[in-house]
């Protein structure tokens with residue numbers, strides 16, 4: 431047992447969901463039937479599910495009470511006004527437009543601002559953000575600093591944008607950039623935070639050129655907590671005040687409420703510009719619903735309004751962030767290499783270092799997700815060659831991305847410290863005998879987002 435003190439859960443449990451256990455033999459059959467792809471597993475056969483932190487939060491007693499209080503009126507529901515006030519109090523923008531999830535917020539924003547030749551910079555775009563830009567024949571440009579791609583750089587704000595790169599990009603692209611985005615925390619870059627100093631600088635660069643600056647704010651509370659802990663002079667601020675300060679530098683934000691609003695479905699766009707808000711609401715009515723419900727039920731709006739209060743509770747955040755760091759510390763002890771430092775919502779294991787005997791074109795990250803499930807019933811997701819690589823049609827060879835990661839995403843308020851110990855022990859067992867893990871090859875794949883549906887086989 432580890433000597434690292436576990437974070438103490440600041441809640442007690444009054445409703446439980448039993449976890450089914452399976453035997454190794456059953457899991458071996460199941461993963462074969464799934465084509466060695468953990469997306470194809472029935473979730474009931476997963477013991478600890480670290481596939482994603484999105485929409486997997488446990489709601490509180492007050493959120494469930496809110497569900498019962500939802501006003502289901504088509505227009506002007508009480509629940510909408512409560513939700514609108516909750517968002518305005520934190521984000522501070524005039525217009526609040528609900529959507530059914532984050533990508534819908536992105537879609538109606540980009541439909542309203544992008545032209546054919548547009549380009550949208552960010553620190554690193556999340557996949558759905560990138561897809562919503564590229565599907566309109568515009569360009570999604572990543573401008574994070576070099577440290578964002580270095581797994582060994584143990585730095586406090588690896589999510590920061592390189593502002594020199596931003597300035598030169600904007601100078602080269604005059605008239606082509608209708609909006610600048612910033613992802614907090616930077617999900618595709620290891621869940622790393624962005625500093626207030628960087629936010630201020632990016633905001634100044636955009637204001638000088640009169641370009642609107644928007645946050646992709648899915649994990650704004652986790653980002654604010656990192657600022658409180660890591661950035662000079664904010665230690666005595668409340669996380670709520672830091673969040674408000676962050677948003678004061680921007681013109682709007684998109685949000686997936688499935689992350690830091692502690693709900694299972696929901697999202698929104700919020701912004702100051704009234705003309706743009708009117709255009710976005712037209713898109714909303716076509717694709718999502720009337721502006722006071724936007725593709726959600728009144729009860730969902732109640733749950734979001736309450737979740738936005740709870741996510742800024744500092745005892746919640748302290749536990750959340752310490753739980754992820756705790757898993758990182760346990761992995762250090764177990765000799766499992768990961769992207770440093772641990773992120774806000776996840777720890778990203780360096781699979782190619784853990785399994786050096788598996789060459790990159792035999793997908794060490796993918797092989798690790800198979801081993802973790804088969805040995806211990808844990809589901810994680812590969813973020814490496816399977817997800818981002820592609821077969822070169824001319825040479826037939828796999829082209830792989832720089833990093834070969836396996837993400838252990840921690841759902842909010844769902845698992846306890848002893849679950850983290852179980853996960854670290856499972857990975858530690860693999861790290862002690864890595865050569866037992868076999869590489870894999872793809873036997874069936876689709877052209878887009880192949881990792882969701884691809885089928886693999888093991889190579890002896």
Ligand SMILES: *Cc1c(COP(=O)(O)O)cnc(C)c1O
Nearest residue numbers: 531532533556558617648686688
């Ligand atoms: C999850 C996520 C989105 C998309 O939100 P959905 O609710 O899944 O549609 C966008 N950006 C980031 C950074 C995310 O993590």
